[in-house]
Amino acid sequence: MPFIDRTSAGRLLAENLVDYFFIDPVVLAVPRGGVPVAYQVAQALDAPLDVIVVRKLGLPFQPELAMGAIGEDGVRVIDTETVSAVGATDEEIHAVESQERIELERQIQRLRSESSRVSLVGRTALVVDDGIATGSTARAACLVARARGATRVVIAVPVSSRQAATRLRDVADEVIALETPEPFYAVGQWYLEFDHTSDEAMTALIADSRHPELRVAGAAGATGTGPHRVDAPVKPALRDEDLSVGPPALGLRGHLTIPDDPRALVVMGNASGSGRHSPRHRFVTASLNQSGLATLLFDLLTPLEEVERTYVFDIGLLGNRLAAVTTWLSDEPGARGLGIGYFAVDSGAAGALDASVHGQVDIGALVSLGGQPELAGPCLSMVTVPTLLLVGERDATVLTHNRQAQSALTCENRLTVIPRATHLFEEPGTLQEASDLAASWFTQHLDPGPAPL
Numbered sequence: 001m002p003f004i005d006r007t008s009a010g011r012l013l014a015e016n017l018v019d020y021f022f023i024d025p026v027v028l029a030v031p032r033g034g035v036p037v038a039y040q041v042a043q044a045l046d047a048p049l050d051v052i053v054v055r056k057l058g059l060p061f062q063p064e065l066a067m068g069a070i071g072e073d074g075v076r077v078i079d080t081e082t083v084s085a086v087g088a089t090d091e092e093i094h095a096v097e098s099q100e101r102i103e104l105e106r107q108i109q110r111l112r113s114e115s116s117r118v119s120l121v122g123r124t125a126l127v128v129d130d131g132i133a134t135g136s137t138a139r140a141a142c143l144v145a146r147a148r149g150a151t152r153v154v155i156a157v158p159v160s161s162r163q164a165a166t167r168l169r170d171v172a173d174e175v176i177a178l179e180t181p182e183p184f185y186a187v188g189q190w191y192l193e194f195d196h197t198s199d200e201a202m203t204a205l206i207a208d209s210r211h212p213e214l215r216v217a218g219a220a221g222a223t224g225t226g227p228h229r230v231d232a233p234v235k236p237a238l239r240d241e242d243l244s245v246g247p248p249a250l251g252l253r254g255h256l257t258i259p260d261d262p263r264a265l266v267v268m269g270n271a272s273g274s275g276r277h278s279p280r281h282r283f284v285t286a287s288l289n290q291s292g293l294a295t296l297l298f299d300l301l302t303p304l305e306e307v308e309r310t311y312v313f314d315i316g317l318l319g320n321r322l323a324a325v326t327t328w329l330s331d332e333p334g335a336r337g338l339g340i341g342y343f344a345v346d347s348g349a350a351g352a353l354d355a356s357v358h359g360q361v362d363i364g365a366l367v368s369l370g371g372q373p374e375l376a377g378p379c380l381s382m383v384t385v386p387t388l389l390l391v392g393e394r395d396a397t398v399l400t401h402n403r404q405a406q407s408a409l410t411c412e413n414r415l416t417v418i419p420r421a422t423h424l425f426e427e428p429g430t431l432q433e434a435s436d437l438a439a440s441w442f443t444q445h446l447d448p449g450p451a452p453l
Contacts, residue, residue, distance in 0.1 A: 005193040006033060006130050009158035010040030013178055017156060018044055025124040028052040030141050031107060032197035033130035037158065039205040041128055049209035050118040052127060053108050054140040055100040060092045061312050061347070062272050063423055066133070067093070069140035070100055072108065073147045077140045086307055103422065110199055111206070121149035128156050131187030132177070135164035142171040159190045185303060186277030194279050195286065199428045238334045245298045246325040254298025256332070257285065262294040264339040264364070264446035267329065269322045271300040271312050272346040280424060280431065284343065284369070287435035293442055294338060296329060300348060315375050318351025323359025339446035341365040343438060350375035356385045365445035367438040370398055370423050373405035380408035387413045388441040390434050392421030
């Protein structure tokens with residue numbers, strides 16, 4: 001069964017760990033999502049809490065799918081099997097690593113600006129994260145802990161894939177996971193609430209752990225779920241469920257949320273990384289739901305297809321699948337009669353543009369977040385759907401490509417640059433700002449139509 005949220009998962013993990021005997025332990029949280037989990041563990045064990053900063057190296061064409069990780073003290077881990085399977089070149093790996101090194105240093109400065117590292121020399125390092133999918137990040141964290149002098153390294157998480165847990169035993173003295181479900185696609189799949197953890201939430205929990213006498217109001221019970229709004233009591237949704245989407249032969253899965261009295265419906269088909277389980281994608285859909293928009297978040301590709309470049313960049317295939325699911329959706333209870341918009345990321349943006357032109361579907365608005373609309377090629381000049389392009393200020397290559405794509409569009413369009421944001425919009429407030437802009441675009445352009453059946 002899924003965990004409620006990171007705080008709840010941390011308490012359950014802490015209850016399990018108090019039965020173990022750790023010599024002079026230090027709890028090391030893996031930012032971001034590991035901090036609220038580790039906070040609960042540190043409190044239960046009466047142990048110091050610190051962070052161990054690592055960054056995932058995402059595939060060049062699938063940023064949320066790890067091909068390795070880097071960490072403090074020059075630690076570098078490459079998943080050679082994944083790199084070989086997808087054919088990533090040394091140049092591509094170097095480009096991703098260079099960008100992530102910059103973000104690694106920024107995160108170290110933010111999280112350690114007011115406190116020094118807790119010494120690990122001769123101690124037990126208890127590495128805690130919210131979960132483990134491939135294990136690249138956890139492996140890097142273990143190597144960092146060893147380099148800092150830990151005599152024993154233990155990994156403790158609420159949930160892990162079985163394969164990753166087995167592989168990590170060559171760098172950790174022990175791997176503790178409350179749950180090891182299979183199949184395992186993404187950590188977020190096993191949480192009911194899995195929102196972005198802000199810098200403010202992390203620093204508050206760390207400060208509270210080190211200085212309980214100066215406890216930040218609410219820190220002990222904080223979920224660390226980030227900056228999403230809670231404007232008013234939310235009415236029960238008409239539908240909120242995982243389901244098979246589109247023609248059965250496609251074998252696609254998604255999550256449909258239809259709030260009470262929806263204004264319109266946004267279809268978000270993803271061909272990138274963890275798809276519908278991605279915390280980033282789920283954050284966006286939750287924000288759109290709060291704005292009164294129904295959402296269908298689904299995977300354009302099967303798990304086997306999404307690691308193949310040929311599928312990820314087959315724009316015609318992505319467009320055809322998106323159109324097929326849109327047609328199927330028109331007969332779903334609660335969705336009939338709603339105006340429909342597309343929200344897309346990465347290569348899915350080109351697929352959405354293609355579907356709006358060739359898919360024989362009636363689309364009222366389109367939003368691309370850090371997308372690759374230029375991959376739509378000649379069909380850009382044929383797009384008639386009002387299109388909003390959202391790009392991070394620090395996502396230089398994607399920003400250049402979006403400007404080129406915008407110059408080919410003849411429909412109503414806008415390119416908005418989100419200050420401070422990188423490709424995954426991990427910086428505080430940036431993903432919320434992008435979500436708000438998307439919600440405004442959809443509500444402005446989508447005809448609410450008749451009441452849904």
